[in-house]
Amino acid sequence: MTNEPRHPRPLRPLRSLGHRCARVAAAALLLALAGCGWTADGADGKTVLTGTVYIGGKNDQPGFNLHSGHTDRGFEPDLAAYLGKRIGFAPKWHDVVSAKREQELVDKASTLVIATYSITPQRDKQVDFVGPYFVTRQGFLVREDYDGIRTEKDVAGKVICTVEGSTSAIAALPGGATLQTQSDYSTCVRKLQQGDIHAVFTDEALLYGYVEQQKNSRKPLKVVPDVSFGYINRYGIGLREDLPGDCDKLREALRDYISEEWASDVKAQLPALVAAYPGDWENRFRPDPQDVDTYSSCKP
Structure with missing residues (x-):
């Protein structure tokens, strides 16, 4: 056995060191990119639909949302x-009024807005x-014992309440109608039941919740049959503009929801709407899954 030292083999240590340096550099790059908002998810790498997701919603719309603590x-x-x-997130609701929904997303106070948002x-x-x-x-919501609005012409001369920031607030009502705006529909409904106004004007689906x-x-209240003005409204999920990957995830999931669970949820949450249109409520209120591709900001 000899005491002569072995000759080192330099190539293996240098190669290992090089690999370690490469791994460290790659990890540092990932951390730096993550600090700039980049993650390894999606084509653009950005996602916010993970963990707790804050959703701006209404807390006073029966049938659609009555969230509380x-x-x-x-x-x-x-x-x-x-x-x-x-998708893999936990919804957390907080209140948003109609007039502030865009700002809620621009300011990133909410990740999503799901608030009968046309x-x-x-x-x-x-x-x-x-x-x-x-x-x-x-359509128009009136007291059950009131028959002063039976046709479109009857709206003229009436005091009508709707919500600031809604599409109903900019609809063209007949001449002579007085339009009052409030911050929420519950206030309009309360004024209706007190006799301060003749009708509440907004989306027909919302009215059946009340x-x-x-x-x-x-x-008790009723929706005036066969009297309507303004737009056909299509409710969408609002999100800020720099999230195409998350937009795609929501679009694909929503298409499946409409096919799988939409009808059962409407039956459970909006029974007055279902009862008003027996046999026809899905044709009137359910979007075609293909419409999600047409109207979503992100296209397939």
């Missing part, structure tokens, strides 16, 4: 729960949409 009830919480399970060209200039998940005409809510009250 302890419970989430309505069609839109059902929709958000489906999307969260499908897709319009003007709004689409500021935010992105995925939808529609509901289609509805606009019909159901007030059916056992001292002053």
Whole structure:
């Protein structure tokens, strides 16, 4: 056995060192990119639909959303729960008024807005949409014992309430109609039941939520049949504009939701709407899954 030292083999240590340096450099690059908002998810690498996702919604729209600190009830919480399970996030609701929905997303106060939020060209200039998940005409809510509005012409001379920032607030009502705007529909409904106004004007689907809510009250309500003005509204999920990967995830999940669970959720949450159009409510209010590709900001 000799005491002569072995000759080192320099190539192996240098190669290992090179590999380690490469791995360290790659990790540092990933960390740097993550710090700039980049992750390894999607074509553009950016995603916010993970963990707790804050959603701006309404807390006073029976049938669609009555979220509170302890419970989430309505069609839109059902929709958000489906999307969260499908994509991998936990919905967390907080309140948003109609007039502040775009700003809610631009300021990043909410990750998503799911608040009977109609897709319009003007709004689409500021935010992105995925939808529609509901289609509805606009109509009039009146007291059940009131017959002063039976045709479109009868709206003239009436005092009508709607919500600031809604599509109904810019609809062309007949001449002589007085339009009042409030911050929320609950205020309009309260004024209606107090006799301060003649009707509430907004999306027909929303109005049936209040019909159901007030059916056992001292002053029940009804939707005027076959009287409508304004736009056909298509409700979309709002998100900010720099998230094409998340937009695609929502679009694909929403298409499946409309085919799989939409009808059962409407039956559970909006029974007055279903009862108003027996045999025809899906044709009137359910979007075709293909419409999601047509109207969403991100295209397949």
